[in-house]
Amino acid sequence: ETGVTxxxxxLIKTRGQQVTLRCSSQSGHNTVSWYQQALGQGxxxxxxxxxxxxxxxxxxxxxxxxxxxxxxxxxLNVNALELDDSALYLCASxxxxxxxxxxYFGEGSWLTVV
Amino acid sequence: xxxxxxxxxPVTLSEEAFLTINCxxxxxxxxxLFWYVQYPGEGLQLLLKATKADDKGSNKGFEATYRKxxxxxxxxxxxxQVSDSAVYFCALSDRDGATNKLxxxxxxxxxxxx
Numbered sequence: 001e002t003g004v005t006x007x008x009x010x011l012i013k014t015r016g017q018q019v020t021l022r023c024s025s026q027s028g029h030n031t032v033s034w035y036q037q038a039l040g041q042g043x044x045x046x047x048x049x050x051x052x053x054x055x056x057x058x059x060x061x062x063x064x065x066x067x068x069x070x071x072x073x074x075x076l077n078v079n080a081l082e083l084d085d086s087a088l089y090l091c092a093s094x095x096x097x098x099x100x101x102x103x104y105f106g107e108g109s110w111l112t113v114v
Numbered sequence: 115x116x117x118x119x120x121x122x123x124p125v126t127l128s129e130e131a132f133l134t135i136n137c138x139x140x141x142x143x144x145x146x147l148f149w150y151v152q153y154p155g156e157g158l159q160l161l162l163k164a165t166k167a168d169d170k171g172s173n174k175g176f177e178a179t180y181r182k183x184x185x186x187x188x189x190x191x192x193x194x195q196v197s198d199s200a201v202y203f204c205a206l207s208d209r210d211g212a213t214n215k216l217x218x219x220x221x222x223x224x225x226x227x228x
Contacts, residue, residue: 002157004157006157031214033214033215035216040221041220041221042203042205042218042220042221043158043203043218044218045215045216045217048213048214048215055213056213056214056215058215088157090157090158092158092216094214096214100145100146100165101207101214102148102163103160103207103214103216105150105158105159106157107156107157108156108157
């Protein structure tokens with residue numbers, strides 16, 4: 001148990017729709033990041049939020065967006081879903097946004113786009 | 115940019131065999147290095163970490179030593195169990211600005227047979 005919780009665990013969406021995934025970070029962690037893990041691949045960094053602001057982004061288009069709330073929980077929103085967005089989406093938290101701090105992952109949300 | 119290369123899987127071993135999973139990295143600075151494990155249908159769990167050259171991370175019988183001269187962080191275990199069957203990911207913490215971002219290898223599937 002890492003203390004990072006995500007919802008929903010599984011969902012199916014149609015191409016073109018929008019999806020929101022939610023994450024509660026571990027107690028005391030003010031930094032949340034999101035990763036996309038396609039089947040058979042390693043996780044890819046989407047973006048990081050620190051104190052409610054995005055402070056780092058990977059190579060993902062603007063239709064991937066996020067929010068962090070005052071209690072440090074977070075949302076990942078994906079608009080105009082494409083078939084290739086089908087993946088496991090992992091939320092992770094750490095005690096700060098500084099490089100090198102240990103990052104703890106949730107169980108993930110499995111998204112299938114049909 | 116920074117990157118991580120892992121040995122291809124799957125690795126199939128008999129119970130009590132010795133395990134080595136190779137991992138090498140490319141980084142411009144001095145990254146922290148991690149091994150994460152992913153059991154079937156689950157998220158990522160931190161297995162061990164090392165933050166500077168010659169550090170040895172260890173946990174649950176697994177070990178890995180941060181070798182700066184060979185840019186490697188190979189995972190080893192003296193005697194594997196069936197319960198160790200999982201996908202193992204090597205990762206580095208990219209010290210890019212203020213973002214605490216992990217760069218992962220593609221993962222190595224370990225299957226341990228009784």
